[in-house]
Amino acid sequence: MKIAILGLGYVGITAAACLASQGHEVIGVDPNQTKVNAILDGRSPISEPGVEDLIAQAQASGSLTATTAMTRDVASCELVIVCVGTPSAVDGSHSMTHIAEVSRQLAELVRANPATRLTVAYRSTIRPGSMEELIQPILESVLSDVKSQIELVYYPEFLRESSAVKDFFAPPKIVVGTADGQASAVIDELNKGLDAPVFYVKYRESEITKFVDNTFHAVKTVFANEVGRLCVQLGIDASEVHKIFVSDTKLNISANYLRPGGAFGGSCLPKDVRAFQHISRTSGGNTFMIDSLIASNEAHKSFLFEYATRNLEHGSRVLLLGIAFKDQSDDLRESPNVDLARMLITAGYQLSIFDPHVEPQNLMGQNLGVLSNSPFIRQLLVDRKSAEDTEWSLVIDTRGTIGNYSITAARIVDINRLA
Numbered sequence: 001m002k003i004a005i006l007g008l009g010y011v012g013i014t015a016a017a018c019l020a021s022q023g024h025e026v027i028g029v030d031p032n033q034t035k036v037n038a039i040l041d042g043r044s045p046i047s048e049p050g051v052e053d054l055i056a057q058a059q060a061s062g063s064l065t066a067t068t069a070m071t072r073d074v075a076s077c078e079l080v081i082v083c084v085g086t087p088s089a090v091d092g093s094h095s096m097t098h099i100a101e102v103s104r105q106l107a108e109l110v111r112a113n114p115a116t117r118l119t120v121a122y123r124s125t126i127r128p129g130s131m132e133e134l135i136q137p138i139l140e141s142v143l144s145d146v147k148s149q150i151e152l153v154y155y156p157e158f159l160r161e162s163s164a165v166k167d168f169f170a171p172p173k174i175v176v177g178t179a180d181g182q183a184s185a186v187i188d189e190l191n192k193g194l195d196a197p198v199f200y201v202k203y204r205e206s207e208i209t210k211f212v213d214n215t216f217h218a219v220k221t222v223f224a225n226e227v228g229r230l231c232v233q234l235g236i237d238a239s240e241v242h243k244i245f246v247s248d249t250k251l252n253i254s255a256n257y258l259r260p261g262g263a264f265g266g267s268c269l270p271k272d273v274r275a276f277q278h279i280s281r282t283s284g285g286n287t288f289m290i291d292s293l294i295a296s297n298e299a300h301k302s303f304l305f306e307y308a309t310r311n312l313e314h315g316s317r318v319l320l321l322g323i324a325f326k327d328q329s330d331d332l333r334e335s336p337n338v339d340l341a342r343m344l345i346t347a348g349y350q351l352s353i354f355d356p357h358v359e360p361q362n363l364m365g366q367n368l369g370v371l372s373n374s375p376f377i378r379q380l381l382v383d384r385k386s387a388e389d390t391e392w393s394l395v396i397d398t399r400g401t402i403g404n405y406s407i408t409a410a411r412i413v414d415i416n417r418l419a
């Protein structure tokens with residue numbers, strides 16, 4: 001395939017070197033003359049294991065060239081990969097200057113060469129909405145019929161510096177974003193032979209992927225360091241703690257607790273997080289992330305209330321399916337569903353509660369305290385027959401178990417799963 005790479009930074013140079021080594025005919029474009037000269041001399045402008053050798057081989061075989069200008073040669077490519085930088089702007093957003101500029105240059109090149117048919121894949125990290133609200137309008141401002149000349153794809157890059165070549169050939173996943181969420185034949189052809197799960201999604205889902213990944217990596221690092229810091233301050237061996245923590249691939253290093261849905265609650269998580277925050281406070285931990293967990297969880301409860309009751313008329317009949325903190329349990333302690341029930345009552349809805357596992361007469365210990373602090377639970381609990389015989393305006397399913405019952409409602413919202 002004849003491929004142009006726009007932007008010869010860490011991502012673009014790695015892509016150029018790796019694609020040329022696969023036998024593609026690659027043209028690298030970057031306004032930086034020093035970088036272009038290095039490539040033309042068969043050297044790598046960046047220090048990245050394996051890249052220098054691949055560039056030298058590609059130069060020798062004639063599969064890689066570089067230029068400072070968007071030449072006509074780019075218009076004759078089948079695929080253009082955009083890897084220009086998106087550095088931080090002063091307000092923390094990504095500066096989109098280079099993206100806007102390269103898009104305009106590309107559009108002008110296509111206008112000057114009307115026979116051009118290109119797949120243009122953006123790999124730079126860009127805010128969700130950029131493809132539709134920035135890049136497409138720039139192309140449309142120059143070209144009268146973008147679709148007939150350009151197939152626009154967002155195709156995030158997951159390589160890590162220092163293992164970029166290895167990552168390029170063995171990515172953790174391939175994400176292809178298109179206007180309709182369908183595959184791109186050109187990108188599929190490019191990835192033939194790569195062993196990685198492929199996701200075809202619309203632009204916005206593909207654009208947010210990299211933010212989610214990088215933020216999660218930051219969360220993991222900060223969490224590890226906050227725990228490590230606390231261990232050091234408490235005279236605990238952080239390496240033993242780390243070993244134990246990562247050995248648990250069922251609950252800790254796994255997909256568990258990562259699906260967006262209900263807030264956390266129950267008898268353990270809120271209590272122990274609060275106590276860990278206290279330990280940190282009293283030992284000078286400055287664990288800002290751990291300290292934010294309860295506040296964030298409370299914000300999520302408010303969000304779920306708003307999300308479930310959007311456009312619901314005051315006074316509507318609402319059934320809360322599940323009041324205990326999880327399914328198959330009668331434990332009401334710090335159940336986020338009790339908080340939700342309270343919010344629904346306060347907002348003036350006619351609330352009923354159905355939970356097949358909660359029998360007030362069987363509750364003991366601290367759960368009796370919950371019942372006395374929240375007497376509405378006893379008053380509003382209905383049995384299965386009433387739940388099934390009533391026409392509800394809204395059912396809020398906190399479990400994802402509504403399919404087990406014949407409950408009828410104008411609207412059902414499953415807050416157990418936002419994904």
Ligand SMILES: NC(=O)c1ccc[n+]([C@@H]2O[C@H](COP(=O)([O-])OP(=O)(O)OC[C@H]3O[C@@H](n4cnc5c(N)ncnc54)[C@H](O)[C@@H]3O)[C@@H](O)[C@H]2O)c1
Pocket residue numbers: 006007008009010011012029030031032035083084085086098101102105123124125126157158159160161
């Ligand atoms: N570095 C990484 O590990 C990594 C990994 C995945 C994704 N990303 C994302 O990929 C993008 C590129 O990252 P990078 O680290 O390679 O950036 P970089 O700053 O190293 O390189 C960007 C290059 O783009 C060039 N450029 C600017 N305007 C141009 C134009 N109009 N035409 C052609 N070239 C132009 C610059 O001269 C520069 O050489 C960023 O959005 C980044 O967030 C980076």
